[in-house]
Amino acid sequence: MSKERQAPVELDELDRRIINALQGEFPLCEEPYREVAASLAVDEATLLARLSHMLEQRVLTRFGPMFQIERMGGRFVLAALAVPDDRFEEVAALVNGFAEVAHNYRREHRLNMWFVLATERPEDMERVCREIEMVTGLPVFAFPKEKEYFVEMRLRA
Amino acid sequence: MTDHADAALLDELDRRLVLATQKGLPLVSRPYELLATQLGISSELVRARLASMLSRGAIRRIGAVPNHYAIGYTANGMSVWDVDDARIDVLGEKVGALSFVTHCYRRPRHLPDWRYNLFAMVHGSDRATVLEQVEKIRDMLGDSCSGHDVLFSTRILKKTGLRIRE
Known part of the structure; x- marks a missing residue:
């Protein structure tokens, strides 16, 4: 777990x-x-x-500055993999092992692993996606944001 | 609104502040003074630079990131929509303005595997609540939407936030 x-x-x-x-x-x-x-x-x-x-207790996952790396020249990209069920734990460990993976969720869909990559330099993004494909043997579907309509990083407890 | 044009390269002091705080702000009475000591600069400069990063949008805010499951938002649905390209920007703004949508973006399709170009994250106390909210989005999109899906999360696999390398 x-x-x-x-x-x-x-x-x-x-x-x-x-x-x-x-x-x-x-x-x-x-x-x-x-x-x-x-x-x-x-x-x-x-x-x-x-x-x-x-x-x-992990009620809070973090307390501190929330960085918007794109305003410092970096990139964020949402990415997804279709992971076979019997490889899920192995692939999760491989993907989470990348420091560039800021968070990662299991979701109910054929594309069942969704993670956000953050890189300090834009040119690193393509390389990280290729490395994830190499180590997992699975194609990475990249969903860079084309337009941000709204972000509200607050949830009322 | 993201504007890549005004994105400045990561300045050395900004970068050192990111490295010093990406795991979190120190939980001590004088956190900025502690950072200042670590970085060999004054506490005034630490605070001034953090203020500058906030005003530039390089820091969205200084604050807590709750685990949404732990605080009772046990249903987290990523709703995804196939929206007419000519209408998506007007509709995206409207969907983003709904009170229950926490993130709303336009993203590329990957045909034939993935037809959806609008992503709207919806959090709720249970799946039925999320699905009711998704129905409201569907009504708002009307004829401009030719298909949608909701991807519920079943596990947080990692949630550390940004980590740049030393």
Whole structure:
């Protein structure tokens, strides 16, 4: 099984308030956690402990700057593979082994593995796709975005 | 809106900040000061550069990425649509504006294997909810859409985010 948590976990009201608050603006002052904690009417130690616990429990997969590599000259590409069922675990390990794979999902379709590649230089994207084809022996279907209509990286807890 | 034309090459300090924080912002009282010490620069410069990256869109925001399963969004459907090329940009903007759509993009078809050119991600507490929302998208697209599918996720295989190499 994946190391990622698949089922909802028990979150109390404070956990939910923290998750929601940390999907907004994060302060750029010297003691930003103290400022966020104050807005939630808790102390800084409590906020840091809760945040650390939710990261350990994989309720949060990450806390930090969310980089848009395309604004720094890089590329993001959504890609998919049609993986035979009996090779799924093996191919997942191979694909996840690439540092350029930012996330990867199993989906119900003939194209059953969907992942996002992020490369620092545009010219690396083609090479990474070819390398994934080489190691897996499967054709990579690349779906570079042609137009972004909307992105909202927030989910209310 | 992505604009490749204004994409600047990764500046050295930006790059060092990405490397120092791509696994996460330090969970200490003074995280920017800690980064400054690691990078051998002032805390003011760290904060000014992060502010600049935010204003340029190189950082979308500083924040938490929830595991959507863990916070109760157990159904995650990637809805995909075969939309008339002449109408897709107008319709894509409308679909993207729906409250339950978290990402909406135009992407290339791969004929004959893949006919869909509009991708709209829909999250919900269960599949029935997601499918109701997908119906609303179908109604909005009307005659301009000649087919669609919904690809539900069944497992997160990896979710680390961006990792550039040292």
